Amino acid sequence: MSQAAIAQIFKALGDPVRLQIVQRLSNGTALCMGELSKDLGISRQGARKQIQALVSAKVVQLHPAGREVKVQLDAAALQQGRDFITALEAQWDQRLLALKQFTEQ
Amino acid sequence: MSQAAIAQIFKALGDPVRLQIVQRLSNGTALCMGELSKDLGISRQGARKQIQALVSAKVVQLHPAGREVKVQLDAAALQQGRDFITALEAQWDQRLLALKQFTEQ
DNA sequence: CAAACATGCAACCACATGGTTGCATGTTTT
């Protein structure tokens, strides 16, 4: 996984509106854009742009169905983000351990 | 933890340069700004701005020491980010499980 | 004290972002 792709995922999650969208999608079934736009406090087209950002980062996928478009969470992106943080934490813990061993010598 | 604070953490991680900084900090000891600015391909002041973004999101802490300033990773922020994703994934998995049980009926 | 060093601050610039409005287009429903 490239740094850039990971950064894009975090960037996509780095906005309250988009975070709210992702949260609602993790909750239940895939929603269509209209439903998803509600309760965000912005216009439908505003919401559309945010959804597009999520699509570009591959955090979400679009599935056209008739006159509406379903929006579905892509759990793989979440996992990649989490894995990246986990790897950082592992390095961090390892460093702390080495420090501990050094001081105990 | 507020949505906004979490969003700020992800936003801070949502840039290749800042991601690289965080990675270097997770690796070893706290570095001072000058060292940290090297190998980023941008000017010292450019790097300083990125570090400030990490400070604002509390991903990193500054510790002045004489004429230099040490930059140290704050693992708590990483954990908060990871926990948030984990919670999303838990909801997601639960939904998949419910769907599975439904189809098996 | 003077030179070198590490950093801070402010102004500036180009471009990205988050939002809006207006209108067009394809799809159901009646």
Next chain:
DNA sequence: AAAACATGCAACCATGTGGTTGCATGTTTG
């Protein structure tokens, strides 16, 4: 066929972001 619906596209605007340069300030070192 007409009305209602869900969405798309483009233009526009204010503000934020990522970067630069120049200069000022405090701290070591010689």
